[in-house]
Amino acid sequence: MLRKAVLWGTLVITVLLLGSVWLAYRATTIVSSLESASDLVAQLRKQVAANDKQSAVLTANKLQNSTIDARDASEDPIWTFASTLPGLGPNFSALAELARSADDIASLGILPLVNVYDSLDWEAFVPSEDGTNLEPLRSAAPVVGNAAYAVSASTERLESIDTSTLLPEVAQPLTSAREELRSVSGTIETAADASELLPALLGTEGQRSYLLMIQNSAESRASGGIPGALAILTVNQGRLSLGAQSSAGDLGVMDPVLPLDPEQRQIYSARLGKYMQDVNLTPDFPTAASTAQAMWEEKTGQKVQGVVSIDPVVLSYILRATGPVSVDTSKSDVFLAPGLPSQLTGNNVVKTLLSDVYQEIAQPKLQDAYFAGVAREIFVALSGGKADAKGLIRGLTQGVEERRVLMWSADPNEQSKIRKYKISGSITGPSVSGAEFGVYFNDGTGAKMDYYVKRSVQLTKQCSKNGYEQVIVRVVSTNTAPPDAAHSLPAYVTGGGHFGVSPGSVQTNVVAYGPAQSVIETTNEDGQRVAFSPHFHDNRPVGVYAVTLAPGESKILEFTFGKIVQHTEPNVAVTPSVQPVKDVTLATESAACS
Incomplete structure (x- = not known):
């Protein structure tokens, strides 16, 4: 055994x-x-x-x-x-x-x-x-x-x-x-x-028509700038062409006002569904785009399959890929304005469209016509195959990353995929990280003074409180307009005081979004507690406060967000402006905790 x-x-x-x-x-x-x-x-x-x-x-x-x-x-x-x-x-x-x-x-x-x-x-x-x-x-x-x-x-x-x-x-x-x-x-x-x-x-299954909005960053709106020039962008088997061109002002007033999401109507007023110029007071581009589509179809009778938005900075990226374009003076007297360049390049197009044009052309309709004409010349160069492929892809990719290139499709299946990416401009959904903040700017001057405003946005992580995260969103704004802006700049640029803001000063409605389920605890301007307008948008807290700056003046606005349940690294989305986005969004700081 x-x-x-x-x-x-x-x-x-x-x-x-x-x-x-x-x-x-x-x-x-x-x-x-x-x-x-x-x-x-x-x-x-x-x-x-x-x-x-x-x-x-x-x-x-x-x-x-x-x-x-x-x-x-x-x-x-x-x-x-x-x-x-x-x-x-x-x-x-x-x-x-x-x-x-x-x-x-x-x-x-x-x-x-x-x-x-x-x-x-x-x-x-x-x-x-x-x-x-x-x-x-x-x-x-x-x-x-x-x-x-x-x-x-x-x-x-x-x-x-x-x-x-x-x-x-x-x-x-x-x-x-x-x-x-x-x-x-x-x-x-x-x-x-x-x-x-x-x-x-791009039209392989039949011709597509999109409403092209070129947002004018000289007058800020939450998603970029006021929709200045409008055009029909047609694509067919990859060929691009610009059709009917117009401006937001030409569409007039929507009467009755288009149906609106109640939360956004409360934050941004009925203007959101009344004027094409204000469809993007909301930072949520799907809302702005679908409203713009409805307005265009109601006023023109023309159906479009989607909306594409770019800004003059994106035009500069495209020009760096296509090379300079000449402005065709034979198509409109507006191109004869003295002081405006006969050739537009990636280096001069932003300043030309957002500043010089207002110095040289007095009539708003002709300003819009010039804007539209420049867009047409650039798209002719682009559709003609003149662009350096790598340069174009690099520029458009940068535009998407900076939220300067936005797209919305009227087809729900297509939009469900687009919505997953930054190009959708959505403020909720899969393209938005859990701990994303947002700082958006809407002009309150009624003019084109945002060209002169420089801003920075920075998050500061505070010590946890009762198990929740806490973050301060700091917005520093400076009016760089000349001291004599009230007299040296055209009234169309300063607003001439018609909307209650002194000529040369800039008023901006700063809109701050926090992550879902958080709250805005306090708002300070230059260290002093101030009252703000509190709202919610799709379960995200929203605070609105108007900042007014005289020429040369700077102010610091701080929103303190608390009860943040997300324990991931926070980030912030901002309204794209004339400034490089990398200069606006500063690195996140962390407060010293004992």
């Missing part, structure tokens, strides 16, 4: 030792294969960036071989059994999931994308006189969509793993993989949405 017990004991020990050696061997295979895959991903990125498809395909195949080796090792019966053991079992399970996810991403995501990525050459989709061949993009859409799903599903699986029970040697690479996948997942999802949306948006 004793002999049998010894034999059985020896056998168990031997099996355990062999099992341990085998598991160690399998672990080494998994780790080395995943490390090799990681190195190959870095190599693949460089090859894709260099447009070296042949090398990229070879690397992608090597990458797939590495992830297959890792997955095979993790699906070994002994490894699978070890995953069920108490204590160390979750570590084996986590490594197995990491290997499976890596293989899914390589096989279902990366390799298919590499095989079609040359058809996703975004530079090939730049407008030209002959239109754009968007068929490769449409053909690639299913592949990109499947890749996005594979990456997203893998990301969700890895996010569900509890790292608190894992050994550091397992938890650390898992955490790194999660961070990498979050970034990759977002990029591929964007590519999937773009490949699905762009062909239709």
Whole structure:
């Protein structure tokens, strides 16, 4: 009996030792294969960036071989059994999931994308006189969509793993993989949405008409500036053209006022649905755009499939890609105005449109005509294929990041995808982070003085209070107009005092948004408590306060937000203006806490 017990004991020990050696061997295979895959991903990125498809395909195949080796090792019966053991079992399970996810991403995501990525050459989709061949993009859409799903599903699986029970040697690479996948997942999802949306948006399924609004930053509105020039932007098979041109003032008054969201009507008044000039008093661009569409159709009878908005800074980005354009003096007497440049470039177009034109042209209608004429010349250059592709993409991407390029589609399915991104200009929904603040500016002067206002916006994280976060939003505004602005600037620029603001001074309604479920506790101007107008918009607290600045004067406005339940890093969205956005939004500070 004793002999049998010894034999059985020896056998168990031997099996355990062999099992341990085998598991160690399998672990080494998994780790080395995943490390090799990681190195190959870095190599693949460089090859894709260099447009070296042949090398990229070879690397992608090597990458797939590495992830297959890792997955095979993790699906070994002994490894699978070890995953069920108490204590160390979750570590084996986590490594197995990491290997499976890596293989899914390589096989279902990366390799298919590499095989079609040359058809996703975004530079090939730049407008030209002959239109754009968007068929490769449409053909690639299913592949990109499947890749996005594979990456997203893998990301969700890895996010569900509890790292608190894992050994550091397992938890650390898992955490790194999660961070990498979050970034990759977002990029591929964007590519999937773009490949699905762009062909239709650019007219491959039939001609599309959009209402183009060029926001005039010299008179601020929450989403940028007053809608000065309006035009119909037509797209057909990638060809762009500008049709009927008008101005917000030409549309007149909506009577009766268009139906409005009750919360926004309370904050921004009925003007939101009464005048085209005021549709974007709200920072929520889907609201502004759908209202603008309704106004345009009511006044002109012309239906449009969406609304696109840009500002003069975006025009400067486009001009840097197309090169200078000449203003055609044969099309309107307004172009003969002295002092205005005969050529517009990326360096002079902003100052020309937002300042010089008011010095040289006295009549508002002719100012609008000049604005519209400049836009037409720029779009002629753009649609004629004169733009440097990389420069144009870089400029438009920057415009989207700075919230200067906005788009809304009347098609609910298209809009549901657009709404996920900054280009939607939404103040709620998937494009808005949980701890996002907003600071928006609406002109109260009734003039074009915002060209002279310089601002900065900064968040300061306060010490937590009763378990809640607390943040101060600081807005510093300076009127840089000359001391004699009341006399040296045209009355059309200063407002001439017609709206109760002294000529040369600037009045701005500052609108501050907090994260959902938070509250505005106090508002201070230059350190003194002041009364503000409190509201809510889609469960976000909103505070409105009017700041008036004489020439050369600066003021500091602070909104203190409390009871913030989001414990993520806060960020702030601001109204884009003449200033570079990076100069307006300062880095977040943290107060010293004991």
